[in-house]
Amino acid sequence: MPQATLAEAIPLAIVGCGGMGHRRLGGFVELAQAGLTPFQLVGACDPDLGNANSLADEAQAKLGGSRPVVAATLDELASATEVAAIDLTTTPRFHHTIAVDAFDRGWHVMSEKPLGLTSRACQIMMQAAARNECVLSTAENYRRDPINRLGKALVEAGAIGTPRLMVHHSIGGSDGMLISVWRHQKDQSGVLLDVGVHFADIMEFYLGPATTMYAQTRLHEPVRRNRFAGKQVATDGSAGVYERWQTQMPAEFEATADDAAYATIGFASGAVASYIEDHAARGQGGWKRTIYGSEGSLDLPGDRSGRRLRIQREGSEPVDDEALYELCPDFRLDEPTARLFGGDRFFEYTNEFSTTDSKLLAVEYCDFAAAIEGEAGRPEVDGIQGARSVAMAYAWMESQVAGRAVTLDEVFDDHLHAYQADINEGLGL
Numbered sequence: 346m347p348q349a350t351l352a353e354a355i356p357l358a359i360v361g362c363g364g365m366g367h368r369r370l371g372g373f374v375e376l377a378q379a380g381l382t383p384f385q386l387v388g389a390c391d392p393d394l395g396n397a398n399s400l401a402d403e404a405q406a407k408l409g410g411s412r413p414v415v416a417a418t419l420d421e422l423a424s425a426t427e428v429a430a431i432d433l434t435t436t437p438r439f440h441h442t443i444a445v446d447a448f449d450r451g452w453h454v455m456s457e458k459p460l461g462l463t464s465r466a467c468q469i470m471m472q473a474a475a476r477n478e479c480v481l482s483t484a485e486n487y488r489r490d491p492i493n494r495l496g497k498a499l500v501e502a503g504a505i506g507t508p509r510l511m512v513h514h515s516i517g518g519s520d521g522m523l524i525s526v527w528r529h530q531k532d533q534s535g536v537l538l539d540v541g542v543h544f545a546d547i548m549e550f551y552l553g554p555a556t557t558m559y560a561q562t563r564l565h566e567p568v569r570r571n572r573f574a575g576k577q578v579a580t581d582g583s584a585g586v587y588e589r590w591q592t593q594m595p596a597e598f599e600a601t602a603d604d605a606a607y608a609t610i611g612f613a614s615g616a617v618a619s620y621i622e623d624h625a626a627r628g629q630g631g632w633k634r635t636i637y638g639s640e641g642s643l644d645l646p647g648d649r650s651g652r653r654l655r656i657q658r659e660g661s662e663p664v665d666d667e668a669l670y671e672l673c674p675d676f677r678l679d680e681p682t683a684r685l686f687g688g689d690r691f692f693e694y695t696n697e698f699s700t701t702d703s704k705l706l707a708v709e710y711c712d713f714a715a716a717i718e719g720e721a722g723r724p725e726v727d728g729i730q731g732a733r734s735v736a737m738a739y740a741w742m743e744s745q746v747a748g749r750a751v752t753l754d755e756v757f758d759d760h761l762h763a764y765q766a767d768i769n770e771g772l773g774l
């Protein structure tokens with residue numbers, strides 16, 4: 346990673362100053378603490394000027410230096426300061442229009458997941474990036490967790506033999522609101538898109554390209570409840586990043602997007618995944634991410650938990666400590682991740698969640714900067730990979746509507762889009 350001084354750092358604006366926009370400041374703090382300065386935060390852009398000002402104030406308080414300019418639109422931003430890149434953290438509905446506008450100005454874009462609201466929106470973003478020869482990076486953080494890096498190294502080193510089956514089950518949620526109202530609205534996101542793209546990315550990270558899938562999807566809980574509605578925001582430091590907005594959201598609202606997917610996914614390697622993502626289950630919740638191979642199994646913890654993974658090889662005791670390194674002796678974290686986490690390999694870590702979150706956002710920034718500087722193989726999660734995850738999440742819904750198994754390609758290429766039709770229509774696409 347080149348050591349830019351702040352004066353040489355790439356001028357970047359955060360566009361979208363809600364929860365994730367504010368969380369990204371933690372990434373800047375971690376970068377500064379690690380002596381890394383790939384970007385200088387020059388702008389906070391949001392039509393909600395309360396949010397933009399809040400982010401600019403917090404940036405100045407946490408990072409020092411001059412206050413980022415506040416702007417309601419990209420036009421205002423461009424006339425107020427020099428910008429070379431944006432960190433796109435609006436709700437997904439606006440990702441494609443803002444990205445295209447930014448690319449046409451010659452700015453590079455790191456877009457939050459899901460890359461676009463539909464496969465068609467993703468295609469438009471990729472075309473605009475290519476047309477303007479700009480970098481399009483997808484801000485996908487789960488795979489960058491040092492525990493997932495170790496897990497991938499173990500799979501690549503053959504520690505469990507040839508992967509055959511991945512069981513990925515994430516079950517719970519009841520009728521509670523997942524962070525915000527828009528996450529339950531089909532025309533703005535949907536929980537299976539919001540969370541599903543993370544898991545889709547993780548499955549391809551471990552198993553390579555997915556090819557076919559058959560799924561049943563459901564909308565189990567059409568009325569969702571917000572437990573924060575009308576409450577006072579805690580002032581004792583216990584309030585989460587989102588609480589100030591959640592207290593203002595309705596206590597009860599209609600959900601329009603499917604909230605559960607039950608799928609079988611095939612991979613080009615011949616591996617198969619059993620996938621359950623159920624955000625509506627009542628009673629006992631559940632988490633399982635296990636890869637079974639020809640010589641053993643790899644049990645993976647929740648992303649960003651810092652908990653240990655566990656290898657169980659046929660005829661051997663389970664391994665979950667330093668002995669894991671003997672199974673992948675060449676494994677080392679990449680330089681920015683090692684600097685940010687304070688070591689070049691881990692089998693566990695014990696940070697607060699917010700610290701881990703911030704460090705992983707910092708890793709994303711380093712990857713984005715390396716791509717802008719032309720480093721080969723960067724960004725790690727490019728437009729295509731981000732769009733593949735969107736396609737996989739919609740492939741579950743498209744399979745339900747079509748009543749058949751579907752290929753990832755037909756959804757990625759936008760040939761199959763019955764579930765997405767009214768979303769595209771609403772976007773004018």
Ligand SMILES: NC(=O)c1ccc[n+]([C@@H]2O[C@H](COP(=O)([O-])OP(=O)(O)OC[C@H]3O[C@@H](n4cnc5c(N)ncnc54)[C@H](O)[C@@H]3O)[C@@H](O)[C@H]2O)c1
Pocket residue numbers: 360361362363364365366390391392393396417434435436437439443457458459484485486525539590
């Ligand atoms: N990777 C992760 O772990 C993670 C976690 C949370 C959110 N996200 C992603 O980040 C994005 C934002 O989510 P959030 O939770 O911060 O949402 P949010 O609702 O808290 O904030 C969205 C912000 O975007 C602003 N906005 C809307 N239209 C805009 C426009 N045209 N220009 C500029 N700003 C605009 C809104 O005013 C709001 O301030 C989503 O894509 C979400 O999926 C990722």
